[in-house]
Amino acid sequence: MVSVDRAQVMAYRIAALGLAERVEMRPADLPVLDLGVQEYTPGSARVALAARTSGPLTDDRLITVWAARGAPHLHRRADLAALVKQLWPISDADATSRIQSGQIPDGMKLGLEAFRATADAFREVVHESMPRGDVSTEVSKRVPRALTYECRSCQARHIAGNVWQHSGLPGGVEVQSRGKDATLGPIPSAPPRPEENEGIGDLILTYLRFLGPATPLEVGKYLGSSTAEMKSAWPVKRLAEVTVDGKRKWLPAGAADDLAGASRPEGVRFVPAMDALLQSRDRDVLVPDRDQQKEVWRRLGNPGAILIDGEIAGVWRAKLAGRKRVDLTVTAFGKLPAGRRRQIEAESAEVARAREVPEATVAFE
Template sequence: MAAVFETGRRQVLAHRVAAHQLDRSESRPGRLAVLDLGVQDTPHGSARLALAARTTSEPPDDGSLTLIWSTRGAPHLHRRSDLPALAAALWPLGDADATARISATAIRDGARMGVAAFTAAAEALRAVVREPMPKGEVSAAVSARVPESLTYWCRVCQAQHISGGLFQQVGLPAGVRLDPSGPGTVLAPVQDWPGVPGAASGTAGLLRTQLRLLGPAGLAEAAKFLGTTQTATRQVWPGGLAEVRVDGRTAWLPEEDLDALRSAPAPRLVRLLPPSDPFLQARDRSLLVPDRERQQAVWRVLASPGALLVDGEITGVWRSRLASKGRLNVTVTAFDALSSPVRDAVRDEAQRVAEVRGAADLTVTFTD
């Protein structure tokens, strides 16, 4: 039996900073490692800011990156070439897994359909979206096609709606992407889509990638990443993992990444991470931010701010607002006092945010 590697949270954070290429060592946005899992775009625009925190180059505008509902039904930016394999990896592992992923009290009977619920919804969505269409029109058309048990009565709209959680989770397997070119949410077909998956495949490899970028981590964190139960996740728990003890807690990392964890240098950088940044997607939040009050400041139920990352530690939060005449106002709230060099670095990073958001002018305000 291989020896268990002992380490602490600071070394784990250093490893994750390196794994996420937050040192801007990759000049080609499409090659960034975080795209192996996808970059969540909540709120819209966050994905571009997450890429900007990792590279100074602009993302390609050639269709090679696609915005689509994927993991847990949330909008993510992915490489177009990765989508078919990802759709199979995220497909439910069985009926119990599918029911757990739906997790909608409004359609309890429909949730019991298991995989059949995903199949019916995905096939309906694929049949409806043959050209760019507003989300509302798509939802109405899909609701009319699926079994009634997958819909509920919406008092506001006075209509039967498909469960929103299920609707968005089948966006990827249906080959339906988000078109951000205009106002409102528009759905469009992914060209040359191979079809709705017949069964899950490659899920263990996806979890291995999750552990590579957000590890060392455990079964519970992997299950939360998929949006399912530990029982289901255990079925596809990957092999070839090294056991790691992080401040006494058992976690796992791909064996080939153990040397990278051991040798990860202490980071020396300042970054403004947007809300839902891949670095913040780790489910072991107490490791990222040990203080409970600070956790609540970083991860809010609604409208989470961005996070200020200084040398591997989350040391504050930030928000931005685009005002009139192209001015971006960035407000940084630090948990502790920031040194003058760190403040200067924050201003530099805020300028990068302004560039991505198309602002011609910038104001940065620091608060405690």
């Protein structure tokens, strides 16, 4: 059995996620698109792509949909038929876990029926590009009342956000834009709503290929499900058992050699908030220091992370200065020598490229 420490796991994940070496590929050809790239804030998905490829960042083979945990992710259009079945809950208990909410205590008990009813409502409503608020109003009218709650600010009943977003992909809906003028639209040639889950084992393997070694606990948290549900679907015959700092975890069969042979990368990367690297739920592996963890993962408004030689060495935030530049503020977890600062300043050009402005400035705190 392969036994490694957390530093070796970091080296493995950074290589698997395409952060060890920037390549020249179109975005849809990047391996990380097997997992999906989350759009946490406007432009953050482009920053994630720029950290991995020097090629153009637009690709019409990609589409933004509500995917894992109902969060907006870039995925390949060609993958949607399989993805929608992989993300469909495996049981009523799984469905209830994914849509737990104090807003709809009775609605979450509907389990799979909550997903079916909401997905069907989306398909009845969304036939063209529509403002998100209009879609919400019409979908809310069509779902069981238990899935809606009374909104005091606008004095209307709205469908709860968790079931709404979890049901978007099976409802055939793409996220066309976000923010004040957010719009939704029908996925061209959308795959049908699933009748049951198909491929949960493949989805678990994908998570482990990029964010392993891991356990059912971490995969459950990633999907918004429970450990018990993931244990029931754990594809043990397709996995290899390893230990990380003495703890038993799993990888896809055949990946143990990649884990053992991974070498620590060199260089700097700006990774955005909720980049795939930051999505793993074993945060002690990513950032051992608990105070530093609080800087990376906040209750509201996560910053991006600075990678230096394969370790998370600080956080960063960005502010656009019109269409001229992006101003970056870097807060390091330790002292940065002059050479490191120059590396960070050079790498900031990739953030400017992603944000479609001519230049970036860097301020160190």
